[in-house]
Amino acid sequence: MKEKYAGSPLPPARPRLGSMPAAGPCAACAVRMLSVCGVIQENDLHRLAAIAKAQEAEAHHTFVTAGDPAAFLFNITEGVVKVYRLLSDGRQQITGFLFGGDFLGLGADDTYAFSAEAVTRVRYCRFERGALMRLLVEFPRMEQRLLGIASSELAAAQEQMVLLGRKTAREKLATFLTMLSRRMPSLGNPRDRLDLPMSRADIADYLGLTTETVSRTFTQLRGEGLIELPKGGGVRLRRESALAEIGEGG
């Protein structure tokens, strides 16, 4: 097995920058300001903490299964998650990779229509669905924020449809790398170094390709000097703007 991440314990969550320590786990959350929780005032945080339960999942653990009652919503605090759907014969489509700060659970009604699996070891907050919904009534700003999140997820989903329906393998991979690159700053990493904790098979299932095509396309991009593929895994982007342009069909 690959298990690049499973073995090593996660470092402790970073304390929130530039603020006094406050009571409760939410106040210490490293990604609070990135997430839904950022709109709750300090003195109301205990209300949020009351319905939140911090949890961890090992790499490859499936913590949401399509078809199960949608009892919980989640906020990823650390690590990488893949969200996917399956066809009856096992074909898989990954609908998104989630990182620290990302919200999980919109788009579910009574039962989950998707599954979610930890790609690396993952930390997340689990909210009881009904309790969170009741809280929204009291904190309208949180509901507004959730609507904003849903809205941007929708925009991202439409973007992904363009990718899946109309882009070539080369454009798909270039877009994928560019999108990951853009997320790096908020995760505190340099934009040109990507860890790629997900397997080639996962990348393929996200881009609507096969592992072989993903692999060949990586090789092709390396051959053109656009990326490097260092020994230990990951990618280094050598010409981000060129990649971005390829991704746009340029």
Added chain:
Amino acid sequence: MKEKYAGSPLPPARPRLGSMPAAGPCAACAVRMLSVCGVIQENDLHRLAAIAKAQEAEAHHTFVTAGDPAAFLFNITEGVVKVYRLLSDGRQQITGFLFGGDFLGLGADDTYAFSAEAVTRVRYCRFERGALMRLLVEFPRMEQRLLGIASSELAAAQEQMVLLGRKTAREKLATFLTMLSRRMPSLGNPRDRLDLPMSRADIADYLGLTTETVSRTFTQLRGEGLIELPKGGGVRLRRESALAEIGEGG
């Protein structure tokens, strides 16, 4: 030109069933209960009517253009709309077809990231964005409803990603026909007769195929006795359940 719908005026909007006539255009709206507006009480409807402007668009008219300031949100009351994105070289991906009762505008921030074009002659309500957002503060049920709409759109988008990324041409078309069929009852049409007001090219751009492949696949399904393609256009589904099964990869 095709113009199957452009020439004939739309019939007058059906009055809402089972209620007394009330003042204002919203009270008479045929699709109110299907849409966001359904959560507003009768006696508050004038508030909604004050920020809504009923409009019409001829077939092939583009009434939302990607990149324009997102000043309005829309509620389709009658007709069919296509929502799409373009790549710089003209490749098109249709992200959805909208029908009476559907909401349009979620997923936009400052500027629209998508374009919308009338497929048939269309009637819609146009809401000034800021005014609608202010109204949401007063009518939390409307905001909840909007979140629910965003949520189900997200689920539909994920479903479409599976289609685009992992299904064959045959499965794509079977899924498309099945989905349209499921929407027919709420539009007041029989489930097994589909008008298909959109062109083969539009269907192709929705399914990530070419017109030729769509056409060949229609012919193939007809050859198997699953559908009929009557002279005047449209489709008749002869074996809905078989189509549904094909669409699921069965």
Added chain:
DNA sequence: CGCACACTTGAGTAATGTCAAAGAGTGTGG
């Protein structure tokens, strides 16, 4: 050290795209 697994590379295939042309439906103008 060797097994497992992931990744890469190669060869051949299949599904879908491209190019081209003919058929069908519709509206227009003579």
Added chain:
DNA sequence: CCACACTCTTTGACATTACTCAAGTGTGCG
């Protein structure tokens, strides 16, 4: 009212991208 022009759709022949199957390479873990 008919003929033409236009567009949409269908069909055919061929090209190409990406998939499938298969083998080889590399890496980590027991």
